[in-house]
Amino acid sequence: MATKTLLRLREVAVSAGLVPIVASASMEVAPRECVGISGPNGSGKTTLLRVLATLRPPDRGEGEVLGEALGGPGVRNIRPRIGLLGHEPALAPELSLLDNLRFHARLRSGSTKSAEEVLETVGLKGAMDRRASDCSAGMLRRADLARLFLHSPDLLLLDEPTDGLDRDARPLVAAAIEACLERDGAAVVVSHDASNLAETSTRIHHLDGGVLR
């Protein structure tokens, strides 16, 4: 890994029109660190995660992800090294779970595993051909999680990763984080419930009133 810090934010602020969503966020994440961010609903956790995923440039402040400045032209080069598990499953409802995962595998040319393998890993071998629209929230979460096992991201960003997962499936989240940290990567996990973060995180920040503490 070329950079000592995989992720750095300094006084980052994001707003939607005139409404501030994140007023001030500063943090650093080093390799092999898993950082938790907790906060009440609507506190800006998902927005902050989108900033870290380089999907949304900050309105103020500055930051660096995997060695590239946020909002700069270089972010396109590091995006394939980011694994994002968002709030909403990244699955086309019309397609089967297998077809969805095959599409994601083809998108990432460096996929190390097949769609069938990762669906089996998350316990969905028997439901591969089921349409995403016919699956339960827990199954969709598992399938979305399977996407993260298709390639080997250096930075894992997880938004409420255990939402909808049963007790048996929760270790899959820990496994994904562990695999990333073993590669000298890092992870950021956000949740409204700090107790969800305690098990996997090396430290926990709190986002409240738009300020990350």
Next chain:
Amino acid sequence: MNLHHILLIVRHELAVERRAAEVVGLVTPFALAALLVLPIALGIDQATTSRVGFAAFWMISLLFGGQIAWRQATGHVRAVTDQVRLSGIDPASAFFGRFLANLILLVLLMTISLLGTIVLFSPPPIAAAHWLGAGVLLFAIGLAVIATVISDLTIGLRSRGAIAALLVGPLAIPLVVAAAQVGQAATVSGQLRPGGILTWVLVLVLIDLIGIIAGVLTARPLEETLG
């Protein structure tokens, strides 16, 4: 632009349509039903139905093509679009892939509607069928570009469906006017001359080219700006 990425996106979009069957199973049958209703409403006066046949075709193309364009402009799951961005695919390739998929679906609808028009309305013989075909294709290209650009512009907006509907209709009207003029000239004379087919073909080509070039060139800055 990367051909492999373009084909990947086309394949994905068409796979979604194949499973949802909205164009083939819903929009196209309703378009044919609408075509069927018109001659019945006009009575069995064959001279009248024959005269209005192509007018009905362009009206159906605008309404139901607009429906497909609206669906394509609003139907994408944002989380999937995010993953396409994170995969590192060039936004211009993604734009062009979605445009091609939209185009294929629109051409499918218009081809079936055109055949339906010929069977149901028995329009007069076409002097230059290739120019009519060109008009259909150029209209479909324009509508596909509009749908794709609107999709990129409105992604993430709460009132996406309403905004897309408000934009698709007015932007498609100049296209259908020009395409109908090409169709009219193709049925009457088929002569490629200034003031006849040529002018309207050039208008359509110009609109389509501007749309495609603008879409490809703005895909990347638009993606980064809209977040």
